[in-house]
Amino acid sequence: MFGGANRRVVSLWFPRLPSDRVLRARPVEGPFALTLQQDNTNRIFCLNAEAEARGLYRSMGFSDARAFCPELQSRSADQIADQEFLTRIRRWATRYCPWVGLEGRDGLVMDITGSAHLAGGEEMLRDDLRDRLSRIGLAVRIGIADTRGAAWALARHGEGVARPGHALDKIGPLSVAALRLDSGTVTSLQRLGLNSIRQLAEAPRAPLARRFGPGLMMRLDQATGAQPEQVSPQSDPPHYGVRMSLPEPIGLTSDVMEGTNRLLIRLCDKLKQQQTGARVLCLTLRRVDQQALHLTLRLARPLREPARILSLFARDVADLDAGYGIDQLRLEATQVEALASEQISHVGSDRRDRIDDLITRIGTRIGLENVQRFLPADSHVPERSFTLAPAAYTSPAGAWVRTRPRPLVMFPPESISASGASPPHKFRWRRMSFTTMRTTGPERIMPEWWRQDEGWSNGIRDYWRIETREGRRLWMFYTPQNPGWFVQGEFA
Structure with a gap:
């Protein structure tokens, strides 16, 4: 979707996303920081407000930080978990509009064109966003403008709402760093006396374009709306899970295997559509007493053939205790791998399949990593x-x-x-x-x-x-x- 006269964009910036994520699960009192090994040195990766108030900052050496603040508590950063957490927030934000994308590693961008009135207007949408995020322990800064660039600048350098058609009036006093420029360009502009976006907008364009290249003018035009910028929503990854609720509890092994077979047929159809195969499967059986039985099957090769997978579940299903009966079955492929369609051949394929199934059966007992060749x-x-x-x-x-x-x-x-x-x-x-x-x-x-x-x-x-x-x-x-x-x- 590209910009237009009535387009409105929201930018969300989470200045302390990694530390907020960790503190949500395990709160601590006092200064706290996450550390990351960089250039053979343990440095501060993210920190909470109390640590910032003590004068600590990102990329500071952890030993120096402990010297300044002996009571500093710390844990190791997990950037993969941070990205997964941001992805979950993005999915949650689609309650306000369908066009939500990631903005770097610590922000989101939302195209709320035609959607703000559903929340009572832009100000009420902004307040609702802030209240809900603060209740789950996330610090957030919000910018709303006609363009993605102006909303980004407001979220990270000013925070506020720019009136439609007046983005430059709102972002004009902000530093040129709010235009998403690299630090070298920002320093060079400031040496020329161009400290704010308004000063840059009023300066002659030709000399600046010759000196700094077209990237500088492109960022300025994107922020002011002279050049459109796309907001691409991120699609959710395919979910490989199926479920079956039963009108009457079951307890016989044959009944459980039949239910598992029906789930496998549906799941394998999904896998085939995505050209993938299951590597790890989790079968969850809910008993009528609300206790859940979990059966995990790790496969020696990616598979999407219901008959072969079902036979590998047989041993574990026969050993389970159904109690007073099972009223729900859920099957999920927790790990999948690419599996392109292959030409079926009668030469050697059956033998290879039997070897893979044997490895799976042995690996179920002693671990797949312990079956070696x-x-x-x-x-x-x-x-x-x-x-x-x-x-x-x-x-x-x-x-x-x-x-x-x-x-x-x-x-x-x-x-x-x-x-x-x-x-x-x-x-x-x-x-x-x-x-x-x-x-x-x-x-x-x-x-x-x-x-x-x-x-x-x-x-x-x-x-x-x-x-x-x-x-x-x-x-x-x-x-x-x-x-x-x-x-x-x-x-x-």
Whole structure:
């Protein structure tokens, strides 16, 4: 939506949003600050009014702040939680108008054109906004004008309401910093004697445009209404939750599974529309005594196939205690991932599905992170030729390419009593005696010189494949620099 003659915009600025959010949940008395690690220094990120009254300010070193104010209480900042909180406020603000968007990390912008009369006028809308936000512990400054730029300037530098068609009269006395300019441009303008927006508006435009570029004039025109500026409402993210209320309580496992199946069909339709798949599902069963049973299913792969997901719920549903009956079921995909449509093939797909379902079943008991797989790594050193990764979050990396065979079982090198560079004819290992029958080798492996590895302190290793008369096939190596023999693996 672009500006017009009757357009009205509200700008909301929350000067202490992070600290207000934390203090709403856990109030404290006295000065309080949130800290954030910046440039290897713990600095103040946000603070309450009491801390500001003590002379503390943002970006101040936390150690200096504690020296000035020993009773200062603090917690660590959480910028992700702050953004989520601001998003919830944005959703709440749609009660006043449908056009509400985010303004940076600490503000909102609302296009109330044609909506103010529903609240009794702009002044009553402003007062209602302030009262409701203050009741939940949020400090807010509000600006109302014809343009987004003028409303932003009033909220952050003056606060008030500009009469329609007279935005410059209201914002004219404000500093040029109210035009959303960078600090370098503001300093340069002030050195030229242009301290206020009115002085800037009355100055010749051509010399300013040549010196500062078109961005300065664009910000001035946006604030005065000479150039339109869009207010784009933020759409709510898709909600992947479905619910079913039952006229009569149920308690049989088959009934609960049937209800879950119907919810899965509806939920998977939503997932398919958004080209996503569920990774974590939460099934909530409300009993008639108002107690809730929660079943969480973490999937090894994103899924949106009701039949496959339902079978994975079967074990947990069979073990639940329905009490006097369940009268409501709710299913929500709490974590989703992109899942594009795929061409269905009969080659190998069923096998992959069974493996993923097996990983899910085992992961439900011991945790998905504890089900791991070996992946090849780009290293010629045996100990570094593979990595361990959670099977649920990785895919098989294809065939292992090795020019020489590697043992199925590998362990840290174990010393044996033997001498000479040739494989020993007889030796003892793990309190057992062995006689060499056949040898293959040597395969010389050099250490990776760019790594500091104590295990390879002896340098070069000559690896041999030893077949013994006792039936054991061992992987052994000899170290020429510090003569010695070691067993490091065993072939199948």
